[in-house]
Amino acid sequence: MLLEVKNLSVSYDMATILSGVSINVQEGELVGLVGPNGAGKTTLLRAITGLVKWEKDNRRGQRLGKITLEGQVSFNGEQINNLPADQIARRGLVHCPERRRPFKEMTVYENILAGGYLLKKNSLEFKRLLDEVYSLFPILKDRGRQISATLSGGEQQMLAIARSLMGKPKLLCIDEPSVGLAPIVKRELFERIAVVARSGITVLLVEQDVAMTFAMSNRNYVLSHGRLVNEGTSQELLQDEDLRKSYLGL
Numbered sequence: 001m002l003l004e005v006k007n008l009s010v011s012y013d014m015a016t017i018l019s020g021v022s023i024n025v026q027e028g029e030l031v032g033l034v035g036p037n038g039a040g041k042t043t044l045l046r047a048i049t050g051l052v053k054w055e056k057d058n059r060r061g062q063r064l065g066k067i068t069l070e071g072q073v074s075f076n077g078e079q080i081n082n083l084p085a086d087q088i089a090r091r092g093l094v095h096c097p098e099r100r101r102p103f104k105e106m107t108v109y110e111n112i113l114a115g116g117y118l119l120k121k122n123s124l125e126f127k128r129l130l131d132e133v134y135s136l137f138p139i140l141k142d143r144g145r146q147i148s149a150t151l152s153g154g155e156q157q158m159l160a161i162a163r164s165l166m167g168k169p170k171l172l173c174i175d176e177p178s179v180g181l182a183p184i185v186k187r188e189l190f191e192r193i194a195v196v197a198r199s200g201i202t203v204l205l206v207e208q209d210v211a212m213t214f215a216m217s218n219r220n221y222v223l224s225h226g227r228l229v230n231e232g233t234s235q236e237l238l239q240d241e242d243l244r245k246s247y248l249g250l
Contacts, residue, residue, distance in 0.1 A: 001025075002025050002026060002171055003025040003075055003171055003204070004072075004075075005022055005048060005074075006073075007020045007022055007071040007072070008021045008048075008069070008070070008071035009068075009069070009070040009071055010040070010067060010070075013066065016226060017043045017226050018044055018047070019226045019227050020071075020228075021044060021071075021228050025202060026202075029218045030193075030194070030197040030202075030203040030217050031203070031221070032213040032214065032221070032234075033207070033220070034207055034214075034223070035224050036224060039223040039224050040226040041175075041206045042206065044223070048173065049093055049094075050080070052069065075088070075093050075171070076092070080093070089118075091170075092170030093171050094164050095164070095175070096160050096172060096173065097160070097175055098175040098176040099179065100157050100159070102148035102149070102159055102160065102163075104147070104149035107145050108143050108145070108146050108159060109145065111162075114163060115162070115163030115165070115166030115167055116129060117167075118168070125168075126166075129168065133162040133166060136165075137158045137162050139155060139158065140159060152185075153180050153181055153185075154185035154188070157177050157178075157189055158192070160177075161196070165201075170202060171202045171203070171204060172196065172202070172204070173203075173204045174204070174205050174206065176206055176208065177189055178209050178212070179208070187212075190212050190216060193205065194216050215234070219232065219233055220234060222237065222243065230243055
């Protein structure tokens with residue numbers, strides 16, 4: 001098992017965000033994690049990849065409160081609960097965050113370069129990964145000198161995935177890649193994610209677009225109000241009419 005999460009609970013002070021969530025991802029899979037807004041999907045990814053520590057109110061710069069985590073997260077046979085995010089990333093568990101978050105004042109190439117910080121810039125491995133990224137997203141090569149803030153939303157999402165791929169992920173966690181994108185751009189992006197999965201990189205995909213996720217996933221988990229409400233193949237979940245209406249919006 002590449003990733004195993006057992007009974008993970010996350011609380012922000014007195015508010016419970018996740019309650020006893022258990023999921024697993026096997027090597028070579030593309031696993032979907034779907035559910036409505038506020039289900040706790042992003043918190044789950046952030047807890048898995050070591051990004052849940054403290055939250056701050058950006059307007060006041062004050063701590064909102066301590067986050068309590070319970071449960072166990074194992075990656076590639078190693079328990080990683082208490083490892084810092086950079087050490088988790090070094091092990092090959094890489095997080096592509098929601099809302100793209102490029103380094104806006106840097107060029108496209110500089111953003112990609114930042115993703116490969118673990119590699120020497122002139123190494124054969126760096127060049128190989130860079131070639132693969134440009135093959136997957138040719139437009140990023142064409143726009144290498146362009147300031148990333150001037151890219152379209154779809155191009156910024158491509159850049160976010162490209163930057164993550166430069167981290168040599170064994171498991172790539174992609175958070176809400178289709179948010180705010182036009183349908184044609186969304187379809188192109190999902191095609192690229194499918195190519196990533198077929199290349200041998202394991203993918204955990206968090207999405208609200210259930211139909212597109214189910215069309216490409218091996219298995220899926222459905223999260224609602226911080227709890228896992230169902231799991232299974234796309235076909236199995238789509239046969240559950242109550243689930244379709246209550247949680248999947250289908």
